[in-house]
Amino acid sequence: MVKVVCKALNVTKNFGKFRALDDVSLEMYEAEVFGLLGSNGAGKSTITKIMTGLLNADEGKISFFDYELETNYRELKKVFSVVPQEISCYHGFSVKENIRFFGEMYGLKGKELKEKTEFLMQWLSLKKFEDRAAKDLSGGYKRLLNIACSLVNDPLIIFMDEPTVGLDPRMRQLLWQKIKELKDQGKTVCLTTHYLDEAQALCNRVGLLVNGRLVVQGKPNELITKYGGYRILIMKVSKIIETEDAEAIKSSFKDEQTEIIGQTIIISFNQEHSLEKISLLTQWLVGKGYEVQSSTIKEPELEDVFLNLTGERLRS
Ligand SMILES: Nc1ncnc2c1ncn2[C@@H]1O[C@H](COP(=O)(O)OP(=O)(O)OP(=O)(O)O)[C@@H](O)[C@H]1O
Ligand SMILES: [Mg+2]
Known part of the structure; x- marks a missing residue:
């Protein structure tokens, strides 16, 4: 039996007269990588922001487990996190300071904060740059730091918006490995990507957004059999x-x-x-x-x- 951990139901969003999302419904399961696919402007970041409470929908609702996001935001904020498409760490802070800062925002302190910071720096190959300012990291390592900062509260559900853009093949492989490890730990990763090879390699299920509408969702192999020609x-x-x-x-x-x-x-x-x-x-x-x-x-x-x-x- 699959366990639904996050659900968007009939979500519609307009920016002025422009309809960015049109009646989007999707579900994410426990311990899976769910791929949100679509061209530039399809609505991937918009639905990600709505599912994580950064943006309000005009219609529809979001729930995590059986709890509605709108009425339980403070409690639910502890179970998910977002790795935004833009780098969101503090440019003047070092790698270590950034992770510690995000940890403190989530209420971590003392030994727990120190151990979590060390663990994340090791796990994401950032330890060698621990004292380097974020602004002086290469683009790829900035992305890894962005991810480290979002994992500091040990979320069950992680939304990653285009995490592999601009990564070289070696760094991309490293991140794929980390995403698989998160899934193996029982976490759910919602991965937004343009790269269909990435989606095919990593995602248990995918949803395809076209002009704000979710045209299909399912397992890659099943979609290939049904629509691949x-x-x-x-x-x-x-x-x-x-x-x-x-x-x-x-x-x-x-x-x-x-x-x-x-x-x-x-x-x-x-x-x-x-x-x-x-x-x-x-x-x-x-x-x-x-x-x-x-x-x-x-x-x-x-x-x-x-x-x-x-x-x-x-x-x-
Ligand atoms: N705040 C806003 N005001 C007006 N239009 C917006 C706003 N945010 C997004 N849009 C528009 O909504 C549409 C969907 O944008 P969104 O960022 O969700 O696309 P995306 O699928 O994430 O694209 P990309 O692959 O380029 O990141 C786009 O046409 C975008 O210009
Ligand atoms: Mg986007």
Whole structure:
């Protein structure tokens, strides 16, 4: 049984005449990474701010566990935290001072505050810069400090708004690892991202926002099966395919889109049963005297789901 830890119900938000969110409902479960996906301006930061009480909705409500955010903000503030899209730590303070400062704001003191600060600096590879001013950190380490400051109160639910923007591949991997560790500890991470490979690698479920509307939410694999479209086979054989063989292939794959150009066969398959068909095709070609030189299968990805549902690519 999944346990719902945070819920947005029929949330609408207008900025003047512009509708930034339109009837958005979503749920996040215990111990999962939930990905909020969408292009620039889709409404990701707006729904994140509304779910964390930084902005009021015009309509709809937010609840954590069974408690409404609006009427229980002070108590609920202890169970979640936000890593905002903008760097929010104090530029003049050192790494250590920043984490301590945020800890003090959450009421930590003495030994507990010292241990928590040390732990977070170690855990996020910040210890070596503990006395360096935040403004003198590289962009990537500023992001890690931003995260450390938001984790100091040991929240159960963490909203991270585009935490990996501007990180180099090594730093991105480090942060992915940390997000997985948070999930393994039973925490819920709501991750806003433009990177669909990141969402596919990290998220248990995702929600796709398009122009302020949540068009779909679910497990990446289920969305790929349902909306990802075709699995594409590109096969190259040792000699030009004779016309009658090309006709035979096309007629035995009449339910698929098949193209045969010279030595290359390209078939777009529905995702069911296609591996079996590819194996039969290979055997048939070998029997006809063709040697298979290369065979590539391009599986549909979240990017294809985005493309099929919106007609646009979400480029990283
Ligand atoms: N305070 C505001 N006043 C007016 N319009 C706003 C305000 N905040 C956000 N918007 C608009 O609402 C829309 C959604 O903005 P939001 O920041 O939620 O998008 P996003 O999905 O987070 O985009 P990005 O990927 O660029 O961070 C945008 O068109 C934005 O310009
Ligand atoms: Mg944003």
